[in-house]
């Protein structure tokens with residue numbers, strides 16, 4: 001299986017490991033795998049935009065995936081809960097999974113309202129702050145008002161930088177600005193610490209990961225789950241991407257791989 005799943009080892013000494021990677025010997029008493037799902041769009045328009053097809057999930061496929069999570073007893077958690085559990089050396093309760101949405105498209109509000117909340121699920125929304133206005137304005141992007149409503153319903157907002165820049169290509173000054181200004185803006189609008197960063201396009205290297213740490217993020221996520229990249233350190237946590245037409249069997253295979261690793 002090419003799509004590995006992020007795992008968190010709940011000890012004080014070792015935080016993350018990767019499914020299939022060598023285990024680090026610890027005195028751990030609690031290990032739990034936490035798959036991190038990544039979505040962008042839920043819609044029927046994938047074939048009309050082949051360049052977007054990897055980032056669009058059919059509504060019926062998305063519903064089937066969410067139903068599968070519920071039927072198999074998964075509980076959605078936030079990055080905040082994941083990090084709290086990690087710092088305390090305890091496993092999140094039940095069968096945890098993180099559902100994440102990137103870019104802050106306005107259509108994601110309806111997905112949360114119509115598909116997630118009725119199923120008792122919640123998600124993390126990674127937004128880039130330059131696209132977010134104070135109130136809904138028809139731009140196609142979510143507003144701070146809508147994001148506050150999402151958080152009031154149990155969801156979570158985290159950072160996807162200021163301008164969705166290719167962080168591996170920008171000058172050091174812009175790298176810091178993308179990291180720090182987006183974090184400050186979200187914290188000012190949402191009134192809580194911003195702990196997690198999603199790299200735009202998943203692009204990251206050692207310099208980018210170091211900048212994320214310096215900017216105050218406690219973890220960062222990629223846009224893939226390629227196990228050849230190496231162990232999923234806190235600042236390069238893999239995510240599982242489901243694309244247009246991916247089968248429920250593939251989804252189930254990826255999720256069940258997590259359970260088998262317990």
Ligand SMILES: [Zn+2]
Nearest residue numbers: 102103200201
């Ligand atoms: Zn993005």
